Amino acid sequence: MSDCHGCAGCSVASAARPARAGTRPHVVAIIGPPNSGKSTLFNRLTGLRQKVANFPGVTVEQRVGRAKTKGDREIMLVDLPGVYSLNPRSEDEQVTRDVLAGEMAGIPKPDAVLLILDCTNLARHLVLAAPILALKLPTLVILNMADDLASRGGKVDTAELAGELGAPVALISAAKGDGVEKVFQFMEGTAAGTTSLTVPKVELPVLQDIPRCRQWAQQVGSGAAYQAPAPPLWTRRLDGLFLHPVAGLVIFAAVVAGVFQTIFSLAKPIMDGLQSLVEISGQWIQNVMPPSVFRSLLVDGVWHGVGSVIVFLPQILLLFLFIGILEDSGYLARAALIADRTMAKFGLQGKSFIPLLSAYACAVPAIMATRTIESKRDRLATILIAPLMTCSARLPVYTLIIAAFIPEHRLLGPLLGTQAGALLALYILGFAAAIITAKVLKSSVLKSERTPFVLEMPPYRMPTLRSLGIRLYDRSKIFLHRAGTVILVVAVVLWVLLHLPLHNGKAPDIGESFAGMIGHAAEPVIKPLGFNWKIGIGLISSIAAREVIVGTLGTIYAVEGSEDSAGLRHALQHELSPGGAVALLIFFAFAMQCMSTVAVVRRETGGWKWPAVQFAYMTFLAYVCALITNEVVGSGVLKVMARL
């Protein structure tokens, strides 16, 4: 440790620290092969929330967080994407190389490195140690998954390994938190500048020669008495089931159907509870406050506008919970494997399946996750089709319209009802539109050679409550933040537009308000789709974000004064014909009403060209399909009524 001259010295040091931190923080990078537990360790060290997943290549951006050591030193931690070597081939590996070389804008060159390796597969993972140790930065070699190694009968002598490598070695379990204090001790030492480099016993190999590196790793491993653990029997047994020619497909289908049914049935009581809470509290405010413009703004604008969106939080969290379980358990990699043949038919590959599946939650992280795809053209095609996947923001719109227009019957016994079935059909519709678009793109503007599909299968792991909890906490924060900003602003602006211009000091009828005028102006364009001017106001407001339409309609009908327990649903049944209702579903399935997605596509493709093309294409598709739907369903309903 550093020379400490009593408390006086320490207080001087800590007083001097803020100034030093301002100029140059102590930077520590976490690096390791995909799926070695980098993000789990990062969460342990920083407490900063970030995405962890049991799938190679999920951490696509470098993440930065702050950790405090026992000695109260602040450390800037950088979590890097997983790499097998420092030869950059995909964007992920480029990011890692740039950060380590100090060439990444905004991130200073790391002062120390935490090299994290999966010790159940040490001999192969040690290959990455060669190029990292060659950087001559203070490095702690972390052997993660110590619990797995022990339970499967593997062994390693950490003291010997440290000698062989010339770097300290810590055996830990990041998921359980065992041994993490050794990591803090190391960072304390490097921050104090007391860690000195030692010379490795085994000379480093030529880095470009992979067979030599592998031999070197073997030599180091046997020098440290490394005994590989027994094969992961459970993973093999589960693969026998999940990749079974028949059972595998049945399970795949059952998982998907089960997720949708649960989202609907399990979330319903919670959502109903929230709904009545919003109404009761709104009523209460109405009663305690004297009648005024402000009360109207608060109750009709803010409360109904924001409240009608917040009600959908449980459903969105359930969806994220399921996707989280699939990712963390390792099943998602198997799903990519099962999907590869189908994806190949549409010119894509299994790796595209992962971003597309997470696009069911949200297109923004999905588009960022495409960075793991090495082929530029495959990546662009995946970015362009990702927003067609049914993201969670569509869920409130779908749920509302389905609940209002589709009666609940049993479809497949207790497993699937008509309402969940309709929802599932919409999800399939989005997926079909996405892959057909991919096929068109890949056989025209984005034509390319087939790129090889190479995917490491992680062992199955039990998802931890901690990791799932962090996901849900994160998602709630993002959702509530949106409800508190975008949706709140739209609700307030809408309320103002609904109450102006004043007629003799009184608010006008909705039809004569500014919002009404906008709706009426849009009506000729949307009338063929079966939408009236009120739906038009909703459509225009939802260009910011899809779920806003629910809030907008909530505000409109609250202002109109149609308030009962299922107010919005009842009002919609009056506003929309069955043809218009289905057309509205179809419109939302295809239209790109999400400013966040437009922004992230612009960033990832480096210009306005692709987001513009995408927006135009999706709007066109939405309009035409909604038009056809309204015609077909409308005439179909008339025929049925004529027959009765």
Add this chain to the structure above:
Amino acid sequence: MRPAKSDRMMQLSVNKDLSAARNAAFSPKTLAQLPQGVSGILDRLDLPEDVARRLMELGFLPGQVIVPARSAPGGEPRVYRVDGSEVALRRETAARLILRSAARDAGRTRKS
């Protein structure tokens, strides 16, 4: 459509002799021809430099023992056990991974 159980038993029953005998009988030249559960030794990677490097980083190095494991329903892609991990490849890629001849690898096959 074999039930999963007998399939596992077949994998477990593969030992050096059986694998050598099978290799001699079929004499598979590439990884794509190797039956499930039968080990082979990689001789070389007949692939473009960047793809070959990626595969080598994942453990597909000349001299390594590779065992084909489960495939996705439909037979493709297949998972291969190599150097302590499992990696999925399409058949078109596996067909470019050339194996050592059976006579040579009979003596070298080791437990994987």
